[in-house]
Amino acid sequence: MNKSFFVTVFTFLCSVGVHAAALKISPVSIELAQSQQSSSLTIANDSNEKTNLQIRVFKWQQKGNEESYIPTNDIVVSPPALSLNGQQSYNLRVVRVNETAIDKEESYRVWIDELPTVVDSRTIGQGINVVLRTSLPLFITNPKSIREAKAQLLHQDGKSIIEVNNIGGRFIQLTSLKLIDETTKQSYPIEINTLNGYVLNGNVKTYPLNEKFNYIATHKYTIQANINGKDISY
Numbered sequence: 001m002n003k004s005f006f007v008t009v010f011t012f013l014c015s016v017g018v019h020a021a022a023l024k025i026s027p028v029s030i031e032l033a034q035s036q037q038s039s040s041l042t043i044a045n046d047s048n049e050k051t052n053l054q055i056r057v058f059k060w061q062q063k064g065n066e067e068s069y070i071p072t073n074d075i076v077v078s079p080p081a082l083s084l085n086g087q088q089s090y091n092l093r094v095v096r097v098n099e100t101a102i103d104k105e106e107s108y109r110v111w112i113d114e115l116p117t118v119v120d121s122r123t124i125g126q127g128i129n130v131v132l133r134t135s136l137p138l139f140i141t142n143p144k145s146i147r148e149a150k151a152q153l154l155h156q157d158g159k160s161i162i163e164v165n166n167i168g169g170r171f172i173q174l175t176s177l178k179l180i181d182e183t184t185k186q187s188y189p190i191e192i193n194t195l196n197g198y199v200l201n202g203n204v205k206t207y208p209l210n211e212k213f214n215y216i217a218t219h220k221y222t223i224q225a226n227i228n229g230k231d232i233s234y
Helices: none
Strands: 005-007 010-013 016-019 023-026 030-033 038-045 051-063 066-071 075-078 081-084 089-096 106-115 132-141 149-156 159-166 172-181 186-190 204-208 221-227 230-233
Touching (some): 023 132, 030 038, 030 089, 051 075, 149 221
Antiparallel strands (some): 005 023, 023 038, 038 089, 051 066, 106 132, 149 159, 159 204, 221 230
C-alpha cells in the first residue's frame, strides 16, 4: 500500500503548551510475506517544529470486540527512537526477527508515539507523556492463506446485531457495513472506523444496530459490506 497518512493534533499536557507535529507516514499498513525479512517505513515531519518519536511493535490480538496489544520481540523497528527537525524525514527499517514458518497470518501494531519536547518536572517518574499516538497495522502473511468471511443478522432479547465471522487465514477490513430491509427498502448503516473495521483471522465481531431498527421476523434482510475493497452481500 503506497498511501500516506497525514495527522495533525494539538493538545495540552499538564498545563505545559506543547503541540503535535504534522506527521506524514508511509505506508499506512505493512504486509510482509513470511519469506520477507524486512520492510521500510518513512516518517516525515511536515511542520517547522522539532519532534521526538518513540516507535514500538506489539502483538495484536482480538477476542470478540476486545483488542489487546502484547509486547513482542518478533518484530523490531530500527531505530526505535528518533528526533526529526521540521521538514525532515527518515526511513526506518521494520525487521522480522522471528522467521518461523506460519500457517495463518500474524498480526501486529506499530505504535508511533510523539513525545513532548517540553517536559514538566512534576511528571518525571510518572511514565512517558504522549502528545500523539499513531497505530499502524502490520501483518506477516502466508501466501497460501485466503480471505473468507461470513456475516449474519442475529436477534435476541430485543437486541439486533450483525455478526461478522472471519473464517479465513487472513485479516479482513470492513470499510462499510449496513443492513437492508428488503421488505421496506430501509437501510441501516453501521459506523465503521479504522479500528473496529478490522477482524483478524479466526475472530468473530459483533456490530449492534441502532435503536431505529425494528426486527420483524417476516421481513427479508440483506447485509451489505465492503471488505478489503470489494462489495459483498450476505
